[in-house]
Amino acid sequence: MKIGNLNLSGRAMLAPMAEVTDAPFRQICKEYGAGLTFTQMISAKGIIENSFQSLQSLAFNRSEKPIAVQLLANDPDYLKKAIYEIKQLKPDLIDLNCGCSVQQVCKYGLGASLLDDPVLLGKLVKTMVDAAGDIPVSIKIRLGRDKQNITVLRNAKIIEDNGASAVIVHGRTRSQAYIEPSDWSWIKKVKDEVKIPVIGNGSIFEPEDAIRMFDQTNCDFVFISRGALGNPFIFKRINSFFDEGTEGKAPDIDEVGSAAIRHLKMIIKDSGEPNGVIKARKHLIWYFRFYNGIRSFTEKIFSIDNSAQVELFILDHIQKIKYGFYPEEDLQKVRKSFNERILFWINDKKPVTTE
Template identity: 40%
Template sequence: MKIGKIKLKGKAILAPMAGVTDFAYREICMQMGAGYAVTEMVSAKALEYEDKKSFHIAELDDKTRPVAIQIFGDEPKTMALAAKKLMKYRPDAIDINMGCPVPKIAGNRSGSALMKHPELCGEIVAAIHKAVDVPVTVKIRKGWDENLINAPAVAKICEQAGAAAIAVHGRTKMQMYTGQADWNSIKAVKQAVEIPVIGNGDVTSGEKAAQMLKDTGCDFVMVGRAAMGNPWIFDDINQYLKAGTPAVKPTLDERIAVIKKHIETLCGRNGENRGMREARKHVAWYFFGLKGAAECRRRAGELSVLDDLYRLLDDVYRMNQEE
């Protein structure tokens, strides 16, 4: 199971998600069985201007490999320069964001807006491919809207420009994250190119992952929103692909231990003040499905120091302790 010269540890990949797939969460997901991960997107323009926050997002360590750093932008030269600068972190690959649908990205001709300019997509891939000696991958969408569904054509152009793999989200830009992902669009890309294809969209369990692989012929599955607060999904996918049965759900003790480790790692890296602000959303996601979840999510939004977290988790444990 390879992308270029990268040997993946499995077929399940952690998707890039801004504000979610940070250093600490990638580490947790890799430990839970993710075979590969992609960082939060980083602005190529910001890297050109030596923005410290952007470089901080891109920092890697050997606990979370293999991993790609994802960049976004719309200027081939700027993107190539950014990719070169990121080589100091020794990424296993550089991933190009051609799928982000949010207005502040797509509104500036970056992200999914690139789907409207297939030739530019190829120019960006070619420039980065020439600039770095690691595989260059691309994440695209089904298309811009229902009148411009061109994922197979864009994928082919990217392949010809040197892309080592293509990830396809089966929704258009205009759909954002609503409706159902069109897995047929992933299948169409797989039939259009020779390089590995990564399917993305509505993979919410091991069973769904197996179904996507079967229905589309894609080589890997990418998990995004379904992994928020649920890193155990990677264990479930691996177990289902291996044995055809779901993984055993984590116990309450295991859930709390993972939450602690995640947030402690986050604070250790970013400092307790900033780390706890970033932790609030993660902690709230972890509580879905537990007793008292609504009140616990409210309290998660007020976390300021690690002791706040420990007190909250003690209360969660008492409310959900198995008899």
């Protein structure tokens, strides 16, 4: 499958999530089959003004390719200058976020607020395409401001007409944020409306969700965020469906543990100690949220600040899971609680997700 001149080996992509999709997480998702990964959402203005946080989020290494950079901007001039800077790093795709619904972003006329300004949206897309040269450009959008103001078909056509190579469609409105299920019917309508590749987004937590989205919308790719947390295996399982005709099997606890420990080591290498341990905690909780003992794991992981001890704790936890040490938990309830807590975290401005 292609986006512009970019050939991709998989049809599932890792979506940007602030404070989550750093280099270690992108790398491990790529190893498990993500066809394309995205940097965290980065301010175009921050790049031009040499903001440390923006430049840090922009960093990636060659082993991560193919990789996309996602920008946040509402000023064509800043956007053009930022892209000229970014091109030196040779990313494989550049994306503009017009889908972030967080108030802290929208109140500055950024993110999903751009859905209400078709003229500016068109200018931004054309600016990106002209500045990016042979690097493909994609635009991330939502259905519209609210259910009474659905603008997704108009905006998708503007994006196509101004030269973008793909459009990413999140099946919720700005006002819905992440509360209601994603309405995939609009993704299908966009696919019928435009000729450029359509990337479907929203409510993909399991491989079967992605397969249903492909079947119901005929989209070209799927964009996964929360569904990949502690679950990079989702990409391999989706790819298995297209390569072999059957959904790949879920990993056993040993594979989960091995991935968690490898991820921990990658974070420590990237951030050192003790910062790496602090960064790794949320990821480790996400890896083991599918198993009995998650409440005990969550309580104890915050008391350990040494990576070697964390690794020993993980190995011990795996053995306890395998031999039924922990009492049965309502894992469906745990999963629901997980989603709600992640959403609360989003609304509290960390992390910002584009799922």
